[in-house]
Each structure stands twice: as structure tokens, then as C-alpha cells.
Ligand code: TXA
């Protein structure tokens with residue numbers, strides 16, 4: 001698929017999107033902005049194209065991928081949609097919610113996308129560039145975050161380039177991602193239960209408002225979502241959380257009244273902090289200081305998802 005040359009940088013205009021859609025049709029890898037993070041996209045119906053994603057990310061192949069679709073109709077061709085799925089899709093799509101649903105036998109997806117599971121993770125993204133590519137290609141697109149497996153997720157084209165380099169064929173530069181945290185993943189269980197597998201921009205209480213409280217379903221056993229893995233999103237340095245003060249060898253990430261070397265949001269705005277989280281983790285990683293300390297983040301709203309990512313980055 002890819003050579004040793006650097007990826008093509010594409011602009012999100014008609015010409016760039018046309019080129020990106022052609023590359024995708026040929027089974028190549030294109031990094032694409034979404035409202036959450038940049039995705040490493042490939043056609044989800046091709047074994048070779050999906051294998052290329054796993055290779056480029058260095059991702060263990062038991063980790064299934066999210067499939068992106070333009071609308072509910074496309075989602076229904078891939079997964080079994082019950083009333084709950086329909087209600088959630090009507091409320092939150094297009095947007096930062098991924099639904100784990102039973103896979104249809106005639107879905108046409110490459111086996112590796114779901115890593116052999118009987119379920120599939122589907123998301124209908126809101127970002128105009130990703131939407132334009134879904135339209136132009138007419139294909140469901142598998143797209144994990146566009147970073148090496150386990151590393152900090154990308155919220156800019158520069159992050160993608162630094163993490164994946166020549167292992168991606170092209171990058172569409174759509175500027176920084178607005179939300180900055182990966183989508184919330186919800187699994188709908190047989191018998192009415194549901195679980196949040198990965199916290200994200202859509203909060204558990206917003207989902208509860210649509211579905212009602214989940215009779216906590218029996219834990220499936222084992223890891224279902226790498227969002228659940230202990231260590232993930234790692235900047236590769238020792239990291240300390242809830243640190244109001246840093247020591248001399250720590251790069252301090254601030255929030256609210258705590259300035260630090262770099263501040264996630266000086267006005268203490270959690271949405272701004274979420275949008276900047278991965279960018280400041282990339283900065284912390286690049287700093288000559290050997291360790292990282294992070295100011296306290298309130299455990300409310302999207303702060304819960306930020307704290308989840310920080311815990312895993314520190315593990
Ligand atoms: O915001 C996002 O969701 C971004 C953008 C690019 O859309 N994508 C993303 O993909 O975060 P990725 O591959 O980094 O995360 C996919 C997550 C993993 O935690 C994976 O285990 C989970 O989705 N997943 C995929 N299929 C699943 C399934 N059938 N059952 C449970 N979890 C699944």
C-alpha cells in the first residue's frame with residue numbers, strides 16, 4: 001500500500017476530497033478529520049484495506065474498528081437496528097456517539113473490521129469533511145483514531161503526520177478537531193440493558209434521558225473495548241494526576257486557576273479542555289522534561305471523559 005515517501009497533504013476542497021475518495025476506492029489509507037479526533041479511514045468492505053489499517057497502527061488485531069456511515073439507512077444495511085438504536089440515532093446522529101449493535105449477516109463488511117465479533121460499532125459523524133467523503137466514496141469507512149496503537153490520539157493533521165508518517169497514503173487537513181475526545185461508545189444488550197464502553201462527548205445521563213436507566217447488564221467478561229484497557233493514549237512518560245503543584249522535573253499541564261507550562265483552559269471551561277487535551281499531551285511528550293503532572297479536572301460532564309483518558313494515559 002504505502003512507500004517510504006511522506007503522505008500526500010490534501011485540502012478539504014472539491015479537488016482534495018475527490019482525490020481522497022479515489023484513494024479510498026482503491027483501498028488506500030486516508031487520514032480524515034472528524035469532530036472528535038482524526039480517523040485513519042479505509043473502505044470497510046475490503047479485507048486488504050482493513051488489514052492495512054491494522055498494519056499502519058501496529059494495532060493488535062483483536063481490537064475491532066468503528067465503521068462510519070452517512071446516515072441511519074446505511075447503518076441499517078450493516079447492523080440490526082432495534083427501537084433503542086433508532087431513538088439514539090435520531091437524538092445524537094450525526095455526532096459523537098458510537099453504537100455497538102448486532103452485525104447483519106449480509107453486512108458486506110470485511111471480517112477483520114469486527115475482529116470476528118457478532119457485533120459492530122457504528123457511528124454517523126458530523127464533520128463536514130468526513131461527511132463529504134462518505135458521500136463521495138459511497139462506502140462505509142472503517143476509521144480508528146489516526147495514531148500508532150496505544151499512543152496519544154491526533155486532533156490535527158500535524159499530529160497524524162508525526163505519529164503515522166509514511167504509513168498513511170494521504171491526510172486531509174481540516175484544521176483542529178472541535179470536540180477533541182473520541183466518541184462515546186454504547187453497547188445495546190439483548191433484553192434491554194445497555195453499557196457505556198467508553199465515556200465521551202455524549203454523557204451517560206444524556207443517554208439515560210433517551211433509554212431510561214440501564215438494568216446494569218451482566219459484564220460480558222474480558223475486555224470489550226480498548227477504551228477499557230488500562231493503558232492507552234500514552235505520552236510515554238511518567239504522569240501524575242490531580243497535581244496542583246509540579247516538581248522541577250515535571251511538565252505541568254494546567255487548568256482553571258493553575259497556569260502550568262501549558263493550560264488546557266485558563267477560564268476553567270471543560271469543553272475547551274477536552275478539545276485541547278490531546279494537543280497538550282503531545283506538547284508534554286515533546287518537552288525535554290522527563291515527567292508530566294496534570295492539574296485537577298472536575299469529575300462532572302465531559303470532565304469525566306477527560307479524567308478517563310488521563311487515567312489511562314497515566315497507567
Ligand atoms: O471518535 C471516534 O470514535 C474516533 C473517530 C475517528 O471516529 N474513532 C475511534 O476509533 O476512536 P478507535 O478504533 O480508536 O476506537 C474504536 C473503539 C475501540 O475501543 C474498540 O474496541 C471499540 O471501538 N469497538 C469497536 N467495535 C466494537 C464492538 N463490536 N464491540 C465493542 N467495542 C467495539
Ligand code: MG
Nearest residue numbers: 144145153182
Ligand atoms: Mg484510539
